[in-house]
Amino acid sequence: MGPLNPSKRGQAAVLTRAKPSYLPRDISILHLEVIEESAECLHLTVKDPSSQRYEVQLPDQQHSPWGKAAAQNTQYSIEFQHNPFSFTVRRKSNYKVIMNTSVAPFLFTDQYLQLSTTLASSSVSGLGEHYTSLRLDLNWTSLTLWNQDTKPRAGANLYGSHPFYIVQEADGFAYGVFMLNSNAMEVILQPTPALTWVALGGILDLYVFLGPNPESIIRQYLQVIGYPMMPPYWALGFHLCRWGYKTSNATRKVAQRMRDANFPLDVQWNDLDYAHGRRVFTFDPVRFGDLPQMVQEFHEQNLKYVLILDPGISTTSPPGSYAPYDDGLKRDVFIKNSTGNAIIGKVWPGPTAFPDFTNPETIKWWEDCIKDFLSQVSVDGLWIDMNEPSSFVQGSVDGCPDSDLDQPPYTPPVVGGQLNSKTLCMSAQQFLSTHYNLHNMYGLTEAYATHRALINVQSKRPFVLSRSSYPGIGRFSGVWTGDVTSNWEQLRFSIPTVLLFGLYGVPLVGADVCGFEGNTTEELCVRWMQLGAFYPFMRNHNDRPNIPQEPYVFGKKAQAAMRSALNLRYSLLPFLYTLFHHAHTSAQTVARALFVEFPFDPNCKAIDRQFLWGSALLISPALEQGVVEIPAYLPSGTWYSLQDGQPFYSKSEYVLLSSSLDTVNVHVREGHIIPQQEPSLTTAASRTNPFFLTVALSAGGRAWGDLFWDDGESLDTFEKNSYSYVIFTAGQARIVSDPVRLNKDLDGLVLGGVRVFGVWAPPRYVLANGEKVNFTYHIDTKALVVNKLALPMSEIFTVQWAL
Structure with missing residues (x-):
C-alpha cells in the first residue's frame, strides 16, 4: 500500500500486489478510495485504474444525500496496515472494532475478489435471500448470493440477493455493512466471529453504517439504495389467487363465493391460466374471452384485479401474429447470445427471448406492450414472476460457449452447480454489460420498467409484485417469498423472511398464505391466515394440483376464525397505511423485528417467532400444530391485549398466552394510540366507515x-x-x-x-x-x-x- 493522500471526500492510495494470488489474471495495481460520506457512513472502493470494470448502477438512482466534501465529526476511525494491506474500522465512542480485515489475505483478480473481516459479535442478520432464522448461524455457514428459481429450503440460494448485514453488539449498539456488487457472491460465516466475502467480478464497493442502533442503520442503508415506494391503499387488503382458475367464470365464482361467505376481499388474481398459449400480453379467446368484461365487473364491485406477467417472450408464433416479439425484434430489445442474436431459453410458452431491461429502448417497448394490453384489459397491478430470470434449460436451447464467463475459475455453491443453472448463459450480452455482471439485477430492472410503465399508463400509484429482488427494489415493487410449501416449518420460517426484507428496504412483503406447494390442512390454513393477517402484504395463493384453500372451503369454525383474522386486519388498515407512510418518508420498518425496536434488550436479539407492527403492536402467532397456549416474550413495560385491554406488566419475561384456534394474540404497547376503522368487505367500503x-x-x-x-x-x-x-x-x-x-x-x-x-x-x-x-x-x-x-x-x- 502506498501513501494515503487527501481527496475531495476523504483519502486515496495505490495498492500494489506484493506476491501472486495463484488465481487466474491477478490485477497488480489497484486504486483505493476512502470516502467519508457522513458522520455515520464510511464508504470504501477498490478499483482497477487500468481497466473499466463493471460497477453497479441502480436504476433511476437518486443523487447522493451527502455533501461533496468529507464529513466532519465522524463516528468512526479507520487505520491501515500497509504490508500486507488491511484496514481496521473502529467506533470512536467506545473504540470498539467494527471491522478488522487482517484475518485473511485481500485478493483482487479478474474473476475473484475476496475480503475477510472480524465481526463485533455473533448476532448477525441479513445476507438474503435464504431460508434462515433471523440470526444467522456462524458455524462455517456458506451463503451464496445468486438469484435462482429455487423453492425455499435450507442451504439453497433463492430468488433475491441482498449483500447487507446488521451486527448487534453486546452493549446494544449495532452497525451495518453493504457490499454494492451484483456479481455472484459467496459469504462464509465463521465462529471466530468473522466472515469472508467472495465476489466473482466487479469492484470492491463497501459501505459501513455506524448506526448506532438498528433503526438508524436501516435509514442510512436506504439513503444509499432508496426509500420504499408508497403502495396504493387497496394493496393492503386481502388478495386471492390460484394457479388453476381455468376460466373467467371460475374466477368470477371465487370472488362471488368470498362475498357470499362474508369474507373481506380486495384483489382477485389470475395466474398464467388467462394467457393464450401461455404467452404474456394475450388472453385466451375461449377460456377468458370475456376477461375485459370480468375485470369491469370486479371494478363495479370495488374489487381490483392483478395478473401474472412473466418476462419471457414467446418466439414461436408466425411472423406478424404476436406483436410483443415482432416489435421487440425490430426494436432490438432482447438479451443477445455471444453471436449477437437473441438468446433463446425455454419457459412456459416454450422457446422464449428475454427483454434486456438495462436498455432504454426496452423500457419504452415494455411500456408500449403494457399500454396496449391495458387498453384491452384494465388490470390494476402486475405480478412479475420468473424474473431471476428463470429458464427451463441450462443457459440456452443452444447451450453456452466455452468462455471464462460461462466457466469461471471459481463457482460458489449454487443450486445446480453452475451459474447458468435454470437461467441464461453468463456470456449473454446486455446493454450495460454481460449477464455475468447483471444477472442478480434482472428482477430489479424489470420492476423499475414495470413501475414506470404503470405510472405513465395509469397516472396513479402503481402496484407491482416481484419474486426476484436486489437492493433498491423496494422503491418500485413489493416482493413475495416464492413457492413456499404448505407445512408448519415453512409457516414459521416465513416470519424471519418477512422481517429480513424489512431490513432490506422492502416493507411490502408476505408469504403465500396457507402455502403454495402441497396440500394444506384446515388447522394449518387457519393459523396461516391468522399470521398472514399481519404480513404487510397478504395473499392466499395455491398451486394447480392441490386441494382448494380459499377461506370459504373450510368448516364453519375455521371460517369464523379466518373471518375474524381478516376483519382484524381490515380494522387496522389506517394504522398499517400510516406505517407505510413512515417507511416511504423516513425509512422506518413496517413489520419490525424485536431487536430493531429493543436493541438494548439482549433477549430480543434472536426472536423471530414474534414481531411488531411499527413500535406499537406485538404479534405472537401460534406456529405449531395442536397448540392451545404459546410462550410469548414481552419486553419490559405494560402490554395490553388488543382484544379486550387486559394488561400484562412485564419485567422482560416470557408469559404463556391462551391460543385456541379462534385466537390471534396481539398486544398494544403502553404509550401508543392506534387509529382503526370499522371493517367492511373491501378497503373502498372500509375507508368510508x-x-x-x-x-x-x-x-x-x-x-x-x-x-x-x-x-x-x-x-x-x-x-x-x-x-x-x-x-x-x-x-x-x-x-x-x-x-x-x-x-x-x-x-x-x-x-x-x-x-x-x-x-x-x-x-x-x-x-x-x-x-x-x-x-x-x-x-x-x-x-x-x-x-x-x-x-x-x-x-x-x-x-x-x-x-
Missing part, C-alpha cells in the same frame, strides 16, 4: 399516535402536500386530536368511538367536545369504552374523563 381509537396509556397516563390519510391511489401525495395528517395525544385523562394538515379526503369521516386501556378507576363521567356521553367501564381489565360518537376527523376533538 367511522374511525375509532385504541389508546394504551403508559404508567404516567400518556399516549401518542398519528394518522396519515390521502385518497389512497394518487401519485406523490406526500410530496405534493395532498394529504391529511392527524396527531393524537393522551394525557391528564384527555385525548386530543391535532389535524396538522388537512385535505378533502378526511371530509365526512368521523370518529365513532374510543377504547382507553389503563384507566385504573371507574370514571364519573366522560365528555366528548365538552358534552357528556355514555360510556362503559370494564373493571376487570381497566378499560374505558366510548361508542356512538360522531366527531369529525377533520376537526380538533377532545374526549376526556373524570375519575
